[in-house]
Amino acid sequence: MRTSSRPTPAKDALLEAACSLFYTNGIRGTSIEAILDRAGVARQSLYQHFESKDGLVAAFLNLRDERWCGSMNEFVVAASDDSIERIYALYDFLDNWFRQADFSGCAFINTAAEYSNPAHPFHILSARHKERVLSDIEALCQAAHLTNPLAIAKQLALLMEGAIVTEQVTPRSGAAQEAKAIARMLIQHSPKPTHTPTRTNTRRNT
Amino acid sequence: MRTSSRPTPAKDALLEAACSLFYTNGIRGTSIEAILDRAGVARQSLYQHFESKDGLVAAFLNLRDERWCGSMNEFVVAASDDSIERIYALYDFLDNWFRQADFSGCAFINTAAEYSNPAHPFHILSARHKERVLSDIEALCQAAHLTNPLAIAKQLALLMEGAIVTEQVTPRSGAAQEAKAIARMLIQHSPKPTHTPTRTNTRRNT
DNA sequence: TCCAATGTAGAACGGTTGGTCTATTAAACG
């Protein structure tokens, strides 16, 4: 009687089904029955691998976080060698995501909406995901030698959220490219990195 | 036996309770029982005034749309006489909203997330709300004599969505002021209106 | 005064939900 955390065929199928259904239909909108059907797995198998529906939800959120952040980072790295272009590629990543048939917004925004209490475990997991995304973006800004990388990362993240939600409520709105254009303007008008000396830097005794 | 659409005490209490509960707990997260309790109204009264739970949901969405847009427009008009300042006041309106104790994000974003199918009646109502908000913002941009008011309105709306969602997932993040700062940059770097003549305008034979 | 409308209280319904229990099968491994 071991409570293994190693993936078993049944456990794997369960998680995959949960991922898909929780994402597109929401958590409260997805019944255990529907997950079992999709996974083609017996009822008991679920409770052998997960404590409860809530346990399965937590596993779903963690897996989705890992995969989404992984995809994002892979995409921007593959997009360009230039560190500034990689930032803009964030919005191409979104654009690409939006075109996928099963796009239903951000799973974590949706979850935070479904569980509005900020103290709720699912809401907390959602907030943590957004923290991770923010720090990934901040890393991109640092690599691009932008001054105040965190501040710009926050702005870039806000633009991403806006694009995601706009596209969710009004599909095919082209929000990703809209956000990209704003991001361009933002970065072009941000303070220049020190290794690009400006005339201002050469002044003495200010 | 008349199916009046005039508000009755019971009908009013029901709608008010539904508004509050659907907003903070979501639609699937709110039971008929909870609404009856909150309204202090008998079970039968609900089905006398509304066809079903879905009917009550539709009434909630319509009322919320009316009230929210009304508040927004009142706020920006009261904020300033200057047409450009009114645009910036959009984000002060958000800031004010975010500080309210029961803030739970945008009811329409939440609803579109809960009913992800764009063909679902609730999703459609949510999309329509966003259309109305967009046209209100566009009107502000026209009043400010901005060139291409719709294009700028879309950008301003995207910033608003981003701020709302950011604040929802991560409360007290100051996202409204963040968005306001980006909006400032956006408008300052947008093409100037014709009634503010520039040197370019005074040239002859270009 | 009577009647219709609007309200209340609460039982009852069929369906669904998350979760448990039992019994059985099949492979993995000492």
Add this chain to the structure above:
DNA sequence: CGTTTAATAGACCAACCGTTCTACATTGGA
């Protein structure tokens, strides 16, 4: 070989859900 382990199928449960129904009280006009 026998035992453990994960898997299966499906009955079962209590709770909850949206909805309907019955019975009764209040009230404001014709």
